[in-house]
Amino acid sequence: MRWIFRGIKKGILTTKYPEEKPAYDEVPEIGLPVPDKCADFASAESNCPTGAITNAVDAEKCIFCGRCEDFRFKRSRTVELAEVRKTLPFSKSIHVFVADVGSCNACNREVEMLNNPFYDFHRLGIFFTPTPRHADVLLVVGYPVEKTVKALLEAYDAMPEPKVVVAAGSCALSGGIFGEEGIDRYIDVDVRIPGCPPPPIALLHGLLKASGR
Amino acid sequence: MISGEVEANRISVDELEDIAKNRDVALTAYFCRGDECLYVWTDYERGRTEFTATKEFDLRSRPLFHALSGEMDAYRLKCPGNDVISLHYGPLTTGLWEAGAFEILTYGERILNVTPDFGYKRREVEKKVVGRRVEEAIFLIERLCGTYSVAYSNAFCYALENGCPERAEYIRAIALELERLYNHFHVIQRLTAAASQKVAISHFSALVEEILRLNAKLFHHRYAFGLNVPGGVRRNVDVNIIDKKLDAIEKDFEELVNILLSSRIFIDRIHNTATLSREDVLKLDSIGIAARGSGVKRDVRTFDSFYSNVPYRVMCERDGDSLARTVVRIREIRNSIEIIRHLISELPQTALKSEVECNGFRYGRVEAAHGDVFVAVEVKDGVVKWMGIRPASLVNYVAFIHAVERNVFTDFPFAIESFGLSFADSDR
Ligand code: SF4
Ligand code: SF4
Numbered sequence: 001m002r003w004i005f006r007g008i009k010k011g012i013l014t015t016k017y018p019e020e021k022p023a024y025d026e027v028p029e030i031g032l033p034v035p036d037k038c039a040d041f042a043s044a045e046s047n048c049p050t051g052a053i054t055n056a057v058d059a060e061k062c063i064f065c066g067r068c069e070d071f072r073f074k075r076s077r078t079v080e081l082a083e084v085r086k087t088l089p090f091s092k093s094i095h096v097f098v099a100d101v102g103s104c105n106a107c108n109r110e111v112e113m114l115n116n117p118f119y120d121f122h123r124l125g126i127f128f129t130p131t132p133r134h135a136d137v138l139l140v141v142g143y144p145v146e147k148t149v150k151a152l153l154e155a156y157d158a159m160p161e162p163k164v165v166v167a168a169g170s171c172a173l174s175g176g177i178f179g180e181e182g183i184d185r186y187i188d189v190d191v192r193i194p195g196c197p198p199p200p201i202a203l204l205h206g207l208l209k210a211s212g213r
Numbered sequence: 214m215i216s217g218e219v220e221a222n223r224i225s226v227d228e229l230e231d232i233a234k235n236r237d238v239a240l241t242a243y244f245c246r247g248d249e250c251l252y253v254w255t256d257y258e259r260g261r262t263e264f265t266a267t268k269e270f271d272l273r274s275r276p277l278f279h280a281l282s283g284e285m286d287a288y289r290l291k292c293p294g295n296d297v298i299s300l301h302y303g304p305l306t307t308g309l310w311e312a313g314a315f316e317i318l319t320y321g322e323r324i325l326n327v328t329p330d331f332g333y334k335r336r337e338v339e340k341k342v343v344g345r346r347v348e349e350a351i352f353l354i355e356r357l358c359g360t361y362s363v364a365y366s367n368a369f370c371y372a373l374e375n376g377c378p379e380r381a382e383y384i385r386a387i388a389l390e391l392e393r394l395y396n397h398f399h400v401i402q403r404l405t406a407a408a409s410q411k412v413a414i415s416h417f418s419a420l421v422e423e424i425l426r427l428n429a430k431l432f433h434h435r436y437a438f439g440l441n442v443p444g445g446v447r448r449n450v451d452v453n454i455i456d457k458k459l460d461a462i463e464k465d466f467e468e469l470v471n472i473l474l475s476s477r478i479f480i481d482r483i484h485n486t487a488t489l490s491r492e493d494v495l496k497l498d499s500i501g502i503a504a505r506g507s508g509v510k511r512d513v514r515t516f517d518s519f520y521s522n523v524p525y526r527v528m529c530e531r532d533g534d535s536l537a538r539t540v541v542r543i544r545e546i547r548n549s550i551e552i553i554r555h556l557i558s559e560l561p562q563t564a565l566k567s568e569v570e571c572n573g574f575r576y577g578r579v580e581a582a583h584g585d586v587f588v589a590v591e592v593k594d595g596v597v598k599w600m601g602i603r604p605a606s607l608v609n610y611v612a613f614i615h616a617v618e619r620n621v622f623t624d625f626p627f628a629i630e631s632f633g634l635s636f637a638d639s640d641r
Contacts, residue, residue, distance in 0.1 A: 028430045028433070064434060102334045103311075104358055104359040110435075142334070177352050197359065
């Protein structure tokens with residue numbers, strides 16, 4: 001009972017996203033780095049640990065380490081979404097099976113954070129499911145470790161049609177800091193969410209896109 | 214900071230045996246480095262880290278040794294007998310939230326034996342850093358376990374440096390305490406989740422989110438990746454933001470803990486669950502929360518000179534069950550808030566970074582939220598030649614295996630969550 005009173009006292013914390021743009025608190029300067037007018041491209045390029053900087057910044061390779069900030073790059077306040085190839089034919093209620101294939105624990109912690117009252121993803125009709133049999137979306141995070149990828153493919157096969165694969169985090173997309181290749185080698189990815197780790201708002205954005213919203 | 218030269222702290226087996234005669238010496242780490250074996254021992258009373266190269270010293274009686282050398286099979290029950298059900302739980306389950314698996318032997322009610330099955334997250338960080346420059350190696354080390362990134366990168370930096378600017382040290386300590394806060398909140402959240410206290414989950418996960426947002430504003434990263442650089446820190450902090458937020462968080466937390474600890478349903482689930490006795494801790498060389506919950510004062514901050522000017526107190530409980538570990542966490546949360554307040558009020562005005570000359574074979578240790586992490590690194594002209602990491606989870610998994618035996622099956626989540634272990638950490 002006391003819990004409930006406390007809840008009422010605390011008021012509403014939930015983000016206004018997606019009806020409104022994310023607030024500053026939700027996404028402060030943690031986005032993709034963008035070059036200043038007088039940015040030192042050459043130095044930034046040679047110092048970037050993943051080779052994300054060429055003429056522009058590759059969101060999928062960037063590990064958001066902040067090193068290029070030493071060379072007049074500024075962190076943006078936007079949520080990036082690289083690419084959407086396929087969406088689900090229905091959008092009201094989607095069930096997500098989370099598959100961690102070797103993350104550093106930050107990516108899956110951010111996925112877990114979708115549950116908290118600040119994001120409350122149930123209000124948008126998104127739910128986690130403990131079994132791939134009920135899942136419409138396979139959310140893959142982490143650097144593909146061979147032993148786990150086997151389990152991932154089994155989970156994918158067990159999912160009913162229609163299904164989409166969402167990959168989140170630079171590890172899954174490009175191998176990030178750990179390697180040269182991401183999950184693409186093993187499975188076709190439909191929605192790509194960059195970040196290291198992608199903040200919950202970015203995950204929300206990606207999952208909504210996967211359901212065609 | 215706790216760091217030093219490996220060679221300067223090397224002792225012989227006889228000397229070690231001498232020390233071990235009248236004092237309790239814990240096995241901390243074991244590494245194979247080329248054809249040499251390196252054993253690390255800690256004398257928590259005197260605050261010393263010693264290195265030996267022996268194979269002989271009483272190792273069969275050290276159950277931890279198997280985990281350190283990667284033989285988890287040694288903890289498996291050999292002949293469980295008939296009627297025993299064997300379960301393989303993992304690697305992809307929403308229950309664990311992580312890619313990891315447990316081999317569980319049970320009669321259906323009592324747990325006979327649990328062994329974690331590693332290898333599902335092996336990214337081989339220790340191998341991948343070799344040959345990289347230290348500035349770049351740090352990004353890999355932060356991502357060894359994202360939720361303890363500050364602890365690891367601090368330990369790595371302290372291992373490299375021979376002193377850093379004071380302000381940088383303060384900022385690192387603030388980041389470390391913030392990390393401790395959100396991990397402790399998160400453990401309590403998971404415990405309430407195991408007890409299906411839906412409203413409590415929301416409240417505590419809101420606290421986790423508050424700290425992560427604070428991190429994002431301070432360090433441009435929710436988990437403070439990229440904060441540390443060899444020789445100092447990359448970013449300055451805005452003291453005012455922390456001050457305001459901290460008051461609100463403290464107030465919320467006190468209210469929540471009050472309600473939580475008066476909930477009989479919750480307390481009943483963690484009371485007498487997964488008990489670890491004082492003798493177990495000494496035998497299993499457990500560290501961190503697991504040791505402190507059983508009344509053994511093991512916290513590397515106690516012999517860190519930096520913390521002697523800070524209102525830091527080592528928190529201990531005696532009972533050794535999940536409740537005791539939770540109470541230690543609650544008291545550490547209060548202490549962490551106090552420490553952060555002190556640090557921001559005394560933040561010295563010095564440079565943020567200094568040049569480091571990276572050469573030699575050194576070690577660094579930092580107390581993370583779950584236990585102390587140990588990093589040894591050999592560097593030549595700023596390039597990593599060899600690296601050994603002893604994560605805290607690996608050590609406390611052994612404690613968990615022992616503590617969870619003979620518990621009922623439904624206590625499993627309460628047991629595992631109270632230790633706050635992570636597969637990413639031990640599987641590096
Ligand atoms: S933040 Fe790091 S990884 Fe991303 S572009 Fe800058 S230097 Fe490269
Ligand atoms: S993308 Fe970054 S945060 Fe996510 S698992 Fe990889 S290293 Fe960790």
